[in-house]
Amino acid sequence: MKLDKELLGVIRGSDRAASLAFLCFCCFVFLGGCARHRSREKPESSASTAPSLSPDAFDAALEQAATEALKGYEGACVVMDPQTGRIRAVVNPRLAFEQTFPPGSTIKAFTALTALKSGLIDSETRSQCRQKFSRPGFEIVCSHPRSDSPFSLSQAIAYSCNYYFATLGERLGEDAFNTTLASFGFGERTGINASSESPGTLKRGVMTVKDPLGEGDHLLVTPIQLITAYAAVINGGRLFRPRLAGSAGFASEIRTTIHVADWQRALIVEGMQGAVRYGTAARAQLTNLPIHAFGKTGTSASSNGFRTNGWFVGFAIDPVFGSDPEPDAVSLAVLVFLKNGRGSDCAEVSRRIFEEYAMQSAEAAPARHAAVPSATSDHKIDLHEYGPGATGYSLANLNFAHSAVYSEPLIKVRMIREGTTRIVGLEDYVVGNLVAESSLETEPEALKAQAVVSRTYALKNRGRHAADGYDYCSLTHCQLYADPARARISAQRRGVFDQAVKDTANVVLRDAAGNPADAYFSASCGGFTANIKSLWGVEAPQYLRGVRDDYCTGELNGAWTDTIPAARLARALSRDSRTDIGPSIESIAILKRDRTGRVEEIALEGARRKIVGGWEFKIIVGRALGWNILKSSKFNITRSGNNFVFHGSGFGHGLGLCQAGAHVMALRGAPYQRILEHYFPGVTIGGSVRNSRAGPMNVTHASYEQLNSEALDKRFQNRSLSLSSEHFRILYPSTTIRSEVESALRILERAWSEMQTRLLEAGLADTTPAAVTVVVHGTTGDFVSATGEPAWAAGATRGNNIQLQPLALLHRRGVLTQSLFHEYAHVVIEILSKGDCPRWLAEGAAAFFAGEARLLAQYKPKRPLDVKEIDSRLKSATNETEARMLYAAAFEAVLRIVRADGEAALWRKVRATKSAAASPPESRYFQLSMICHDAAFRRVPLV
Numbered sequence: 042m043k044l045d046k047e048l049l050g051v052i053r054g055s056d057r058a059a060s061l062a063f064l065c066f067c068c069f070v071f072l073g074g075c076a077r078h079r080s081r082e083k084p085e086s087s088a089s090t091a092p093s094l095s096p097d098a099f100d101a102a103l104e105q106a107a108t109e110a111l112k113g114y115e116g117a118c119v120v121m122d123p124q125t126g127r128i129r130a131v132v133n134p135r136l137a138f139e140q141t142f143p144p145g146s147t148i149k150a151f152t153a154l155t156a157l158k159s160g161l162i163d164s165e166t167r168s169q170c171r172q173k174f175s176r177p178g179f180e181i182v183c184s185h186p187r188s189d190s191p192f193s194l195s196q197a198i199a200y201s202c203n204y205y206f207a208t209l210g211e212r213l214g215e216d217a218f219n220t221t222l223a224s225f226g227f228g229e230r231t232g233i234n235a236s237s238e239s240p241g242t243l244k245r246g247v248m249t250v251k252d253p254l255g256e257g258d259h260l261l262v263t264p265i266q267l268i269t270a271y272a273a274v275i276n277g278g279r280l281f282r283p284r285l286a287g288s289a290g291f292a293s294e295i296r297t298t299i300h301v302a303d304w305q306r307a308l309i310v311e312g313m314q315g316a317v318r319y320g321t322a323a324r325a326q327l328t329n330l331p332i333h334a335f336g337k338t339g340t341s342a343s344s345n346g347f348r349t350n351g352w353f354v355g356f357a358i359d360p361v362f363g364s365d366p367e368p369d370a371v372s373l374a375v376l377v378f379l380k381n382g383r384g385s386d387c388a389e390v391s392r393r394i395f396e397e398y399a400m401q402s403a404e405a406a407p408a409r410h411a412a413v414p415s416a417t418s419d420h421k422i423d424l425h426e427y428g429p430g431a432t433g434y435s436l437a438n439l440n441f442a443h444s445a446v447y448s449e450p451l452i453k454v455r456m457i458r459e460g461t462t463r464i465v466g467l468e469d470y471v472v473g474n475l476v477a478e479s480s481l482e483t484e485p486e487a488l489k490a491q492a493v494v495s496r497t498y499a500l501k502n503r504g505r506h507a508a509d510g511y512d513y514c515s516l517t518h519c520q521l522y523a524d525p526a527r528a529r530i531s532a533q534r535r536g537v538f539d540q541a542v543k544d545t546a547n548v549v550l551r552d553a554a555g556n557p558a559d560a561y562f563s564a565s566c567g568g569f570t571a572n573i574k575s576l577w578g579v580e581a582p583q584y585l586r587g588v589r590d591d592y593c594t595g596e597l598n599g600a601w602t603d604t605i606p607a608a609r610l611a612r613a614l615s616r617d618s619r620t621d622i623g624p625s626i627e628s629i630a631i632l633k634r635d636r637t638g639r640v641e642e643i644a645l646e647g648a649r650r651k652i653v654g655g656w657e658f659k660i661i662v663g664r665a666l667g668w669n670i671l672k673s674s675k676f677n678i679t680r681s682g683n684n685f686v687f688h689g690s691g692f693g694h695g696l697g698l699c700q701a702g703a704h705v706m707a708l709r710g711a712p713y714q715r716i717l718e719h720y721f722p723g724v725t726i727g728g729s730v731r732n733s734r735a736g737p738m739n740v741t742h743a744s745y746e747q748l749n750s751e752a753l754d755k756r757f758q759n760r761s762l763s764l765s766s767e768h769f770r771i772l773y774p775s776t777t778i779r780s781e782v783e784s785a786l787r788i789l790e791r792a793w794s795e796m797q798t799r800l801l802e803a804g805l806a807d808t809t810p811a812a813v814t815v816v817v818h819g820t821t822g823d824f825v826s827a828t829g830e831p832a833w834a835a836g837a838t839r840g841n842n843i844q845l846q847p848l849a850l851l852h853r854r855g856v857l858t859q860s861l862f863h864e865y866a867h868v869v870i871e872i873l874s875k876g877d878c879p880r881w882l883a884e885g886a887a888a889f890f891a892g893e894a895r896l897l898a899q900y901k902p903k904r905p906l907d908v909k910e911i912d913s914r915l916k917s918a919t920n921e922t923e924a925r926m927l928y929a930a931a932f933e934a935v936l937r938i939v940r941a942d943g944e945a946a947l948w949r950k951v952r953a954t955k956s957a958a959a960s961p962p963e964s965r966y967f968q969l970s971m972i973c974h975d976a977a978f979r980r981v982p983l984v
Contacts, residue, residue: 096288099401104130106397109510110390113784116351116379117264120394123272123356123374125293126281128233130394136378138238141261145341146201146321146384147352148255150274150309152210153194155221157305161212164308167191174207176250181207185320198312199320201338201384203254210253218253219245224299225270225280227262232282232296239263255341268376271337271354273299274309277368310366313337313356322353322388329463329524331451332399333358335366336375336391338384351379353387357395359402373398389461396464400451452499453511454522457767460790462511463524468542470513471496475538476528477521478562482700484707488541490716493726494698495520497549497560509764516767550717551725552582558724559585562698565599566590567638567675567691570699570720575635576656576674584721585696587637592702599692599701601672604684605662613665614645616840620661623648629678629685631655639675639695656694664812697721768793770812773848774819781848782817788858789815792865796890803945805873805952813868815843821850833924835860838867862891873952881911884928885935886951889944893932900929908934 100120107118107130117137120130131137156162169191173182185200197205210218222228228243242261251257265283273280278301282294314335316322321338328334336355343350359372375394377387452470455462465473474495475488482488498520503512505519513519525535550558559573559582570588574581593599605613607626614620622645632642632652640655653661655674662671676689698720706716714726763772764779766786773782818824821832824846828837835856836845843864851857866887870878888897906914911930914923938947 100129100288102397102401103394104132106394107132109780110377110393112780113787114379114382114390116377116382116387116390118378118390118394119264119268119374119376121268121272121283121374121376123276123371124369125291126269126272126283127288127291127293128283128285129373131285134235137264138233138235139263141239141241141263142343142350142378143257143341144255144260144262144267145339145350145352146203146206146255147267147271147337147339147354148253148260149198149201149206149339150271150313150337151221151225152206152213152218152253153198153309153312154274154301154305155213155218156209157194157302157308158221159213159217161209162194164194164304167193168197168205168208170197170202170204172204174204179250181254181256194308195312195315198309198337199315199318201316201321206253207250210250213248213253215246215248218248219243222260224297225273226266226296227260227270231263231265231269233265234285238265241266255339264376264378267352268354268374271356271376272374274301274306275356275368275371275374277301277306306368310335314366317355317388321384322355324385325388325392326459326461326463326524327355327388327392327395329465329526330392330395330399331464331466332395332402333366334395336388338388340384343380348381349383351377351382351384351387353377353384353391355388355391355395357398392461396453396462399464400453450500450503452503452513455506455509455511455514456522456524457515460787467496467499468546469525470499470522471542472525472538473522474499474520475541476525476530476535477515477523479538479700480530482704484704485537485541485544486707486711486713486716487700487703488537489545489713490698490703490707491562491700492541492545493548493550493713493717494560494562496545497557500549501557501559518765545713548727550721551727552584553723555725558582558721560698560721561585561694561696562700563691563693563695564699565673565690565692565701566593566695566699567599567673567689568593569637569675569695570697571637571639571695572635573696575637575641576639576694576696578654583723587635588720588722590699590702590720592705593691593699599672600690601688601692603670603672603687603689604681605666605670605687607680607683607685609666610662610685611647613662616665616842617661619653619657620645620651621649622646622651626685628680631678637675637695639673766790768813769815771815771817773817776819777817777848781852785815785817785848785857785861788861789813789865792862795862796865796869799890799944800869800948803948805948813841813843813865815845815864817845817848819847821846836864838864838871840871841868843868856896859891859893859896863887863893866890870951873948874954878951879908879912879954880915881908881931881934882951882954884915885931885933886947888928888932889935889939889947893928894936897925897929897932900925901933902926902930906930 103120107120111118111132117133118131119128119137121128153162170183170185170188172187174180181203183200183203185202192200192202192205196202222243228241230238230240232238241263242258244259247259249257249259252259269281269283278299280296280299282296284291284294316337317325317327317335322336327336334355334357336353339352339354340349341352342348353376355375355377356371357373357375358366358370373395375391377390379387379390450467451464452467453462453464454470454473471492475482475491478495479488479491482491499513502519505513513522515522525538528535550560552558561573568590570590572581572587573579573585611622611624611626614622614626615624625647627646628644629646630644631640632644633640634655635641640658643653643655643658645651645653659671659674663669671687671689673689673691673693673695675691675695676687679686679688698717703716703720706719707713711719717724717726762775762777762779763770764782764786765771767790769786769789771782771785816827818827824830824834824844825832828834828844830837834846835851836843838844845851845860845864848857851860864887867883870883870886874883906927911927911934915927915931935947938950
């Protein structure tokens with residue numbers, strides 16, 4: 042092992058002898074760790090070196106992560122120790138051991154190895170990609186970015202260049218290629234101790250140009266064969282017999298040893314590293330993990346030729362080795378296979394497993410280093426001085442005076458827009474907060490104050506989304522977070538954020554009991570910060586009772602004016618039961634303000650009278666009309682004709698740190714400590730982040746859920762659970778399996794993304810619905826009672842509220858995806874048409890968006906129906922048979938529009954077309970999707 046040269050720059054002090062002694066000591070730590078790793082057959086028995094989880098518990102955590110990662114997919118996952126062949130976790134073993142598929146581009150590593158062994162290529166070989174490879178009866182194109190430079194082997198693996206490997210495959214001999222494959226166990230059973238196993242297929246004596254690309258039926262492999270073969274390439278040539286077994290007393294069994302030259306292995310590993318960094322697996326962002334992971338993707342045609350199957354085989358290096366990919370440093374192998382998927386999808390699924398491995402490895406770190414002998418040096422190593430590329434625990438917060446290594450807390454943050462979860466160190470998380478929350482701040486002291494507040498919040502509320510499998514989301518529900526590496530900021534700007542975090546490292550706000558304080562911040566307080574009790578109704582600590590802020594004045598106090606037409610405001614208020622006073626507003630009156638000037642109570646007069654809190658009013662209006670409307674709860678109201686005019690100040694809730702005021706204080710020379718003392722009177726500034734796991738105030742999560750609830754039946758809310766994604770919130774009964782809800786959220790987010798693409802192409806990208814609430818009912822009876830709709834309806838939509846039959850029922854009938862796409866389409870259609878789209882057009886467009894052509898084809902009416910007749914009969918359909926026929930007729934009418942003018946014309950027509958006759962507002966857009974679909978094909982009744 043070599044000691045990184047950068048380490049030389051982190052030693053403080055001028056005594057050269059002490060520095061040399063320190064370097065020797067670090068070598069001792071690293072070499073000692075390596076020795077322990079390489080002595081697998083003789084683990085140390087000392088309790089001081091035992092990880093925080095037992096090996097079997099660690100395996101269980103990996104299996105749980107793999108199970109969660111595969112939710113909503115049809116596929117399999119295998120997790121293996123590549124140094125022993127022990128299977129640490131498997132999901133869907135029947136598929137993993139018994140079913141065979143073409144390996145797709147994963148086979149290219151073995152194509153490369155054959156060519157290297159045959160002397161056809163070497164490390165200096167380059168080949169220009171022509172993007173398209175064509176031979177009689179076979180044609181394939183490359184999907185990677187066009188390159189004017191020829192590819193090396195490693196680059197071709199990283200990009201999975203089909204042209205490179207097709208032309209290389211033409212030069213390979215059949216005997217050499219198939220001999221290589223056979224030596225790695227393809228075409229025979231691995232010998233795993235399972236009830237049944239397929240030997241796969243390896244046809245000898247024949248070879249086509251498809252074979253080196255992993256296509257066709259000459260080579261069919263099981264997932265267990267592929268991961269075992271790959272492990273042999275990576276571990277230096279040892280082909281193990283995989284075994285399902287616990288860690289205690291496990292003895293590995295080597296089937297054979299294949300000679301793989303170090304330089305040949307290095308080229309393949311370099312290509313797999315490139316795949317993760319910039320190639321086919323880059324979208325999974327495995328490089329952002331605190332461990333070093335690499336792998337190879339593959340995509341192949343399924344047996345029916347119409348869909349694809351996806352593969353990913355990945356490896357992780359034991360954290361004690363950093364990023365050194367030596368054969369005995371690789372400690373985890375992960376294979377993901379997805380039916381109807383692609384290799385890049387599989388890489389993204391694998392991320393959850395690697396994250397769990399990183400988390401458990403990091404938590405085991407202090408124990409793994411606890412036996413380090415003490416030293417007389419008092420020097421500390423700052424992880425930030427060591428560089429942003431420092432991995433894991435080995436040097437973070439090292440204090441030789443205490444002879445122990447402390448881990449920087451790791452944060453799991455869910456990147457909502459990307460649908461991925463990342464694990465980052467606490468300090469890196471704070472940098473990401475600054476990038477997102479303080480992108481315009483130029484004053485260093487204000488940035489430091491923000492860093493302390495963000496860090497304190499992160500420690501206080503860590504695990505806020507524990508039930509969802511992560512600590513924080515990347516949205517304002519928690520704290521905005523952006524990946525600094527991907528943010529569009531200059532290197533200089535990034536350096537400013539890094540410096541602010543470094544200058545305040547470990548500094549937090551603490552309350553009188555010494556626990557992390559409840560730290561909040563907003564863009565502008567409007568001259569007086571908020572009192573949390575009058576704002577959210579919870580007991581207020583001294584530092585959250587509001588302070589006068591003379592620094593947030595003038596233009597900086599966020600003075601604003603919003604003019605809202607009365608009819609529009611009435612529609613917005615009608616979407617929530619707390620403010621639904623009927624179709625019109627007679628008056629709005631402020632009944633009570635708190636001492637900070639914020640509205641505490643508002644009286645709403647219409648067909649009914651309602652009294653609501655000021656902050657609730659702001660949230661309800663903002664959710665319906667946009668979050669830039671009513672920027673705070675500090676406002677006055679006047680009426681001007683048919684409009685209500687709101688004059689206010691401040692932006693956000695106004696609690697805690699005021700970013701506008703902090704900017705002025707910093708501009709006038711105040712240090713960050715003084716800024717924090719002003720906005721959080723009575724707190725202590727300082728202390729360490731270690732072992733800070735105090736729980737949050739109950740208000741944090743509860744208030745958000747309460748203020749973002751839709752106008753739903755309170756009885757249902759009281760007995761339901763909720764789960765949210767970026768654009769959707771699902772309320773569901775406790776009898777519903779959580780994984781079904783997670784799968785539904787993924788489908789809904791896909792629907793959102795697909796709709797955005799189509800609207801963008803139609804020039805309607807400004808049509809974005811507010812957060813959509815989906816109510817899942819526990820039984821068909823509950824659905825019928827709540828909606829008044831027939832039992833054959835799958836769902837019903839009005840406004841931004843979707844109500845569904847039980848998810849398990851929709852899934853069992855094979856209509857879950859279509860139903861969710863269909864209902865979400867109705868949400869968008871109502872917004873596009875402003876609630877005035879003809880029923881035939883709404884239902885036909887929703888069916889078109891949901892891809893229901895095949896499902897509706899057999900229900901075409903016997904005679905053509907014009908759209909007026911379809912529209913009229915849809916409003917009065919009384920039975921399932923008639924409804925099916927009318928849905929099919931509406932779909933055909935929409936299809937004629939698409940065929941004539943394109944899909945973009947359809948969505949523009951939805952926006953422009955008005956219904957001929959108005960329907961009652963209660964029923965006009967209470968749209969339905971049918972549950973018949975596949976169930977109807979089988980003539981199976983719903984209930």
